[in-house]
Amino acid sequence: MNPEVELYPIAILIDELRHDDVSLRLNAIKRLNTIALALGPQRARDELIPFLDESIDDEDEVLLALAGELGDFVEYIGGVQFAHILLQPLENLAAVEETMVRDKAVESLNKICPVLNQSQLEQYYIPLVKRLTSGDWFTSRTSATGLYAAGYSLALPATQEDLRKAYGQLSMDDTPMVRRAAATHLGTFAKKVTKEHLIAAIIPIFNKLAQDEQDSVRLLTVTDLVAIAEELSPEECKAHFSQTLKTLVADKSWRVRYMIADNFVKLSKAVGEDITREDLVIAFVRLLKDNEAEVRTAAAGQVPGFAQLVDKETILSYILPCVKDLVTDTSQHVRAALAMQISGLAPILGKEATTEHLLPLFLQLLKDEFPDVRLNIISKLDTVNQVIGIELLSQSLLPAIVELAEDKQWRVRLAIIEYIPLLATHLGVEFFDEKLGALCMSWLGDSVFSIREAATVNLRKLTEVFGVDWAKQTTIPKVLAMGTHPNYLYRMTTIFAITAMAPAVTPEVIRDYILPTVTNLVTDPIPNIRFNVAKSIEALIPVLLQNPDTRPLVEQQLKPALVKLSEDTDNDVRFFSQKALLGVN
Template sequence: MSNWQSDPLHPIAVLLDELRAEDVALRLNAIHRISTICLALGAERTRTELIPFLQESLDDDDEILLALAEELGGTFVEYVGGPDYAHLVLPILEHLAGVEETLVRDKAAQSANQICDVLSQEQVEEHFVPLVRRLSTGEWFTSRTSATALYAAAYPKATPPVQEESIRMYSKLCEDDTPMVRRAAAKELGGFSKQLGHDNLVNSLLPAFRKLSSDDQDSVRLLTVESMISIAEQLSEDECKNLLGQTMKSLVNDRSWRVRYMVADHFVKLAKAAGEDIVRDELVAAYVALLKDQEAEVRTAAAGQIPGFAELVDRDTILNRLMSCIRDLSTDASQHVRAALASQISGLAPLLGNDATIEHLLPLFLQLLKDEFPEVRLNIISKLEVVNNVIGIELLSKALLPAIVELAEDKQWRVRQAIIEYIPLLAKQLGVAFFDEQLANLCMGWLGDPVFSIREAATINLRKLTEVFGVDWAKETIIPRVMEMGHNVNYLYRMTTVFAITTMAPALDIDSIRSSILPTVVSLSTDRIPNIRFNVAKAFEVLSQSLASQQGGPDLVSSEILPALDKLRSDTDADVRFFAEKASEKAREVASGEAQAVSEEVVMTDA
C-alpha cells in the first residue's frame, strides 16, 4: 500500500477526495492546486506518488481533463525535478491527446511540445519519438490528429534516420482515410515544413502538400493555404514559380468559395512569400479575379487586402488593373463588401500621390460617405487622416465638408460620434476663422444630442478644441454658450453643462474658471435635480485638482469651492452627500497645500 493510501491527511489522499466529489467546480479547483501539492510533496514524491496517481485518475469530465492538460505544461517540469525527469509527464499527456474532446487534445499536444523543448536528444529518442509513433498509428483518429501537432517539436532534436522516418509518417498522415486527420495534417504542415532542410522539404514533403491541396474535401484544401505560404517563404522565386505556381492557380480558382475566401484573406502574405516576379506575372491577374469573384464573402476578404497588395505592385498597375475593380466594389450589391473597401481604400492615397488621389479616390470617398449602410460611412470617416496627409486638409475639407456636415446629423449615432472625433483634426488644420464659420455651430449642437455617448464625445471635443485654439478663444466662443445651457429648463442641457465643465476644466486657466465657470457651477449646486447636484460635486473635485497647480488656485478653492461643498455635504440626498464629502477632502488638500507652501516659504525667509 502506498504511503498516501494509509494516511487520510496525505495531500494526494485529500486530492483524491476532492476529485471524487460530485461538484465539478470542486474537482476543477483540485486540479488547479496540483502545483501546490507538488511543492508540499517534493520532487521525488511527486514522481513516485502523484504522477502514478494521476495516470490512474484520468477518466473524468472534459473540463477537468482540459485543466489537467494545461497544468502539465512546461512549468510543471520543475515540480518533477527538472528536465532530467520531464519525460515522466508524457504518458499522461499521451492519454489526453487521444480523448474525444478537441480542446483537451489540443491543449495536451501543446503541453507535450513544451515538455519536448526541455528534453535532451536522448530523451526525445527514447520517450518522445515513440509517443509520436504510437499516436500516429493509433486505432482512433483522435490520436492521429494529435500526432500531427508533435512533429515540428520533435524533428530538430531527432537523429537523421528518425527525421527521415518522421517525414514518412507525416506523409502517411496526409493520406489518412479520415478527413479529420488530413485536416490536422494540413493545418500543422506549415510549422513542420519550417523545421526541414531545403532538400527534404522539396523532395519529401512537397508531394504530400500537393495531395492535400487537391484533396476532395474543401475543409482540407483551405487549410493548405497557410501551409503554402510557409513553404513559399523557404523557397527561391524560381522554385516558387516552378513548384507552387500551379497549386496557387488551382487554389485561386478552386470550385469551393471557402477555399477562395482563404486565399483572398491571406493574399498579401502569399504574394510577399512568392516574390516580385510571380506577383507581376501571375498574382495580379489572380487578385483581380478574387476582387470580381461571384461570392460576396470572397470579394470582402479580397477588398481587405487592397492597400497591402498595392504596395507590392507599381503605380501604373494600381491605376490600370486595380482601380476599375475598386470602382465596381464601391457600388457592390453587398454592404459588407463596401464596408471592407471603405476601411481600406484610404491606404491607396500614399501610393497614388496627390493628383491621382484627387482624380480617382476623392469621388469614391464622396460616394462611400453617402452610402446607405452606416458601417460604410463609419469606416471611410475613420481613415480620412491618411488622405489628409497626402492631399492636405484644405482640399479634403472643401471636397468632403458638405458630406461631413450631412453626416453630423446622421441617424446612426456611431457615425455622428466618428465625425466628432475627426473635428479636432479639421480644426487644427483649417484654423480658427474657418472653424468658427463652418463648424462651431455643429459642435455646440452635439451637446444637445439625445444620445449620451454623443453628448459625452461632444464635451471631450470641446476640451480638445480648447487645447488647439487656446483658452482665450474658448472663453470668448465656447464657454459662454456652454454656461448658457446651464440655465435651460431642460434637465439634460443643465447636466451636459456640468459634464462639459468637468471635461474642459484641465484645459482652462484660473481666470476663466473664476469669471466664467464657477458662478454657473455654484448656481447649479442648488439645482432641484439630485443627479445634477452630485455631478456638480464631482465637477468641484476636478476643478480643485485643476486649480491646485495654478497661481492663486488654492485660495479660489478655499473661498469659492469649499463653501459650496459644505452646503452639499448636508444635502437631503445620500448620493449628493457622498460625492460632496469625497470632493471636500480633495478641495481641503488643495487649500491646505497652499497654506503649507506659504508657511515653508516664511520659514526659509526667516532662516
Template sequence: MDPGFSTDDIAPIAILMDELRSEDVQLRLNAIHRISTIALALGPERARGELIPFLQESVDDEDEVLLALAEELGRNFEEYIGGAEYAQLLLGPLENLSAVEETLVRDKAAESITKVSEVLNSSQIEQYYLPLVQRLSRGEWFTSRTSSCALYAPVYDKVGTAMQDDLRRAFASLGTDDTPMVRRAAAKWLGPFIKKLSKPHVLADGLAVYRRLQSDDQDSVRLLTVEDLIAIAQHLTPAEVKDLLLKQIRQTITDKSWRVRYMAASHFNELAETVGQEMVREELIGHYVQLLKDNEAEVRTAAAGQIPGFSKLLEKEVILARIVPCVRDLCQDTSQHVRAALANQISGLAPLLGKDATIEHLLPLFLHLLKDEFPEVRLNIISKLEQVNTVIGIELLSESLLPAIVELAEDKSWRVRQAIIEYIPLLANQLGKPFFDEQLGNLCMSWLGDTVFSIREAAIVNLKKLTEVFGVDWAKVQIVPKVVGMGQHPNYLYRMTTVQAITVIAPSFTLEIVRGDILETLLQLANDPIPNIRFNVAKALEVLGTTFGDRAEGRQLIEQKVFPVLEMLKNDQDADVRFFAARGLQKTHEAGGKLSLAAAGLKQP
C-alpha cells in the same frame, strides 16, 4: 513538504486533493486551477510520486475540467515537480488528453506538450518525446493521430539526421490517412513543419505531401494548404516556384469551393510577395481580378482587404488599368460587408496613385462610400482619411469630403452620430486647430445639447480627447466658456451636462483654469433644485478634490471652497446627495492625508 508551508497548510491541501476527487464538476474545476498550489505544498517528490499518477488517471472527466488540466500542465508545471530533468513526467497525462474526443482539449494538450518540449534535452526528447509522437501517430483512434500532427515541427531541429528521416516519413503517412480529420490536421501543421526542413527535403518530401493534400477531395483539407503553399514557396526561387508550383497556384485560386478561394484571397499578398515580380505580372494579376469579381461575397470581401498590399507590387499604370475599375465596381457591390472591407482599404491606394490620380479616380469613390446606407462603410472611410490627406492636402480633402462628414454628424440615427463623434479626435488631428475651430468646433458643442443621453455622454468624452489633442490653452478658449454657459440654462439637462462635462474634463486642466473659470459655476449648481444635479455636483467635487487636493497649491483651494459645499450637501434632504457628498469628503480627506504624509517624508501605510 516544501519549507514554505507549515503544518497548518496540510488540512487545506487535503481539502484540495478531496476536491480533485469530488463528484461536483465545479469543485474539480476549481481544484485544477489551483493544482500548482497543491504541487507546491506536496513538494517535488510527492508531486511526482502521487499527484502526476493521479492526474494521469483523470481523463474520464468533464471536458471543461480536462481543458483546464491540459492548460495548467503547460504553464511551466515542471518547476513544481523538480525542474526540467523531470519534465518528461508531464507527457503522460498530456498524452492521454491528446486522445480524448473533445477537439479543444486535444488542441490544448498538444500546445502544452509543445511547451514541455522546449525544456527537454536531446536525451529526454529521444527517450520520451519521440516515442509519444510515434504512439499518437499510430493510434487506433483518429483523435490521437490528429493531435500528433502538431508535435513534429517543435523538435525536428533538435534530433539527429536518422530521426529526422523517420519524422518526415511518419508525417507523410499522416498526410495520406484514411480519415479526413487527420489529413486536415496534417494540412494545418505542414506549413510549420516545412519551415524546419532544409530545401532538399522540402523538394523531396514536403512538396509531395503538399501536392497530395492540395488535391484532396475534401475542401476542408484543401483550404488549409494555402499557407503550406506559401511556406514551400519561401524555400524556393521565383523560377522554381514557377516550375514546381504554378499548377497548384492556379488550382487553389480557381478552386470549385468558395472556402478555398476565400483562403487564397485572404493570403493573396503573402503569396504574391513570395512568388516574385514576374509571376505577379504574368499570372497573379489576372487571378486577383477574378477574385475581386468572384460570385461569392465572402471571397470578394477577403480580396478587397488585400487591395493596397497587392497594389504595392504593381506599377501605377497597371493599378489604374486593372485594379481601379474593380474598385469602382466594388463600391456598388450588393454586399455591405464587401463595401465595408473596401472602405477600410481604399485609402491605401492614394499614396500609390499620387495626387492627380487620387483626385480623379478615388475622390468620387470616397464621396460615394461616405453616403453609403450602412454606418460601418462610412466610418471605415473616415477612419482612414489621414492617408488621403497626406497625398492631396487638407484643403482639397475638406472641400470634397467635409460636407459629407458634417451631414453624417447630423444623421437622424443617433448611433451614426455617436460613431462620428468617436472619430472626431482623429479628424481633429488631421485637420489642425484653425480649420477644426472653423468647420467642426460648433458642431462638437452642439452635441452637448442632443436629446439622446448617449450622444451627450460621447460628446463630453470627445471634448476631453480634443483637449488632449489641442492642449489646455485651446480648451480654455474654445470649450470652457461654452460648457460653463450651459450651467445657466433653464433646461435642467443642459445644467446636468455642464456638471458631467466638468467631472470628465477637469482632470485634464490646470489648477489655474479650474480656479478661475470652472469652480464657481460648479459651486453655484450645488444649490440647484434638481437632486440629480446636486449629487452629480458632489461627484464632480470629489474628482476635483482627489485630482488637486494632493498637491500643496490645490489643497488650500479645496479646503476653502470644496469642503464647505460638501459639508452642506452631506445634510441634503435627498439620500443620494448625502451619500455622494459623504463619499466625496472621505476621498478628498484621503488625498489630503497623502499630502500631509508626503510633507512629513512618510509613506502612506
C-alpha cells in the same frame, strides 16, 4: 516548507479525484503542484503520476485541467532527467474524444519535448508519436500531427526520415479530420526540415493536401503555402507553386478562395516579386470580382497591402477599376471592408492620383446607406489628409461631413466629432464658425450621452485651437446659457462642458464665467445635477490651485459650496462633496 503541505496525504487527493462532485475533482487537479511538493519528487514519480494516468476516465473539464497542469510539471518530478515520465498520461489524454483536451495535451507535450535529451527523445517521445500515428482511432492520429515539429530537430537522421514518411501517411489518411490536422500543422513542420527535404518530402505532401477532395482540407493549405514559400527562393517558388496558386484561386469552393483572399498579401510577399507581377495581379483581380461576397470582402481588405507590392501603373490599370466597382457592390459588408482600407491607397498613389481617382470614391462611400461604411471611411480620413492636405480634403468632402454630423447613427456622429478639431486647425476660424460652429453646439443637446460627452471634449480642443478669446465670444456664452435650461440634461451638459474646458481657458475666465455657473447649480433641485457639481468642483480645485491669482477662490467660493453639498439630503451628493473636500483640506 509549510508543515501542512508536507503532511498532505495522497489519500486526500485520491478521495477528491474520486469524489462525485466535479468541482472537487477539478480543484484537486489545480492543486497538483502543491500536492507534488508535499509528496516530493520520488513519490510524485512513483505514486502521483501513475495514479493520474489511471484517472483518465473523467469529465472533460477535469481532463482539460489535467492536460494543462502536466505541461508545467517537470520541476515537480525531479527535473528534466525524469521529464519522460509525464509522456504516458499525456499520450492517453492526446487520444481522448474531446478536441479541447487533445489539443491541450499536444500543447503540453510540445512544452516537454524541448527539454528532453536525445536518448529520452529516441526512447520515449518518438515511440509515443509513432503509437499515436498508427492508432486505431482518428483522435490519436489527429493529435500525432501536432507533435512532429517539436521532436524533429532533435531526432537522429534515420528517425527524421521515418518521421517525414509517417507524416506523409497521415496526409493521406482515410479520415478527413486527420488530413485536416495534417494540413493545420504542415507549415510548422516545414520550418523544421532542411531545404532539400522540404522540396523532396514536404512539397509533395503539400500538393497532395492542396488537391484533397475536402475543401476543409484544401483551405488549410493556404497558410502552409505561405510557410513553405518563406523558406524558398523566388525562383524555387516559381518552379513549385505557380500552377498551385492558379488552381487555388480558381477553386470551386468559396471557402478556399476566401482563405487565399484573406492571406493574399502574406502569400505575395512569400512567393516573391516575379510571381506577384506575372500571376498574382490577375489572380487578385479575379478575387476582387469573385461571385461570393465573402471572398470580395476578404480581398477588399488586402487592397492597400497588395498595392504596396506592385507599381503605380498596375494599381491604376488593374486594381483601381475593381475598387470602383466595389464602391457600389451589392454587399454592404464588402463596401464596409473597402471603406476601412481604401484610404491606404492614398500614400501609394500620391496627391494627384488621389485627388483624381480616390476623392470621388470617398464621397460616394460617405453617402452610403449602410452606417458602417460611412463610419469606416470617416475613421481613416486622416491618412488621406496627410497626402492631399486638409484644405483640398475639406473642400471636396465638407458637404458630406456636415450632412454626416446629423447622421441618425450615433457612432457616425461620434466619428465626425472626433474629426472636427483636425478640420478646425486647417479651415481657420472664420470658415469654421460659418460652416461648423452651429453643429458643434447642437451636439451638446444630442439625445445620446456619448455624443454630448464627446461634444464637451470637442469644445476644449477647439478652445486650444482657436484660443480663449474665441471661446469667450462663441462657445462659453452658449454653454453657460444652457445652465438655466428647464431640461436638466442641458444643465448637466453645462457642468460637463465647463469642467472639460477649464484646463484650456485662463484663470480669469474660470473666475468670471465658470465659477458663477457652478455655484448657482449647487442648489439645483435635481440630485444628479448637484453631485455632478461636486465632481466638477473636485476637478476645478487643482486647476485653480496652480495659479496664485485663483488660489483664494478655492477657499472663498468652492469650499463653502462643498460644505453646503456635504449636508445634502441625498447620499450620493454627500459622498461626492465629502470626497471633493479632501482635496481642499
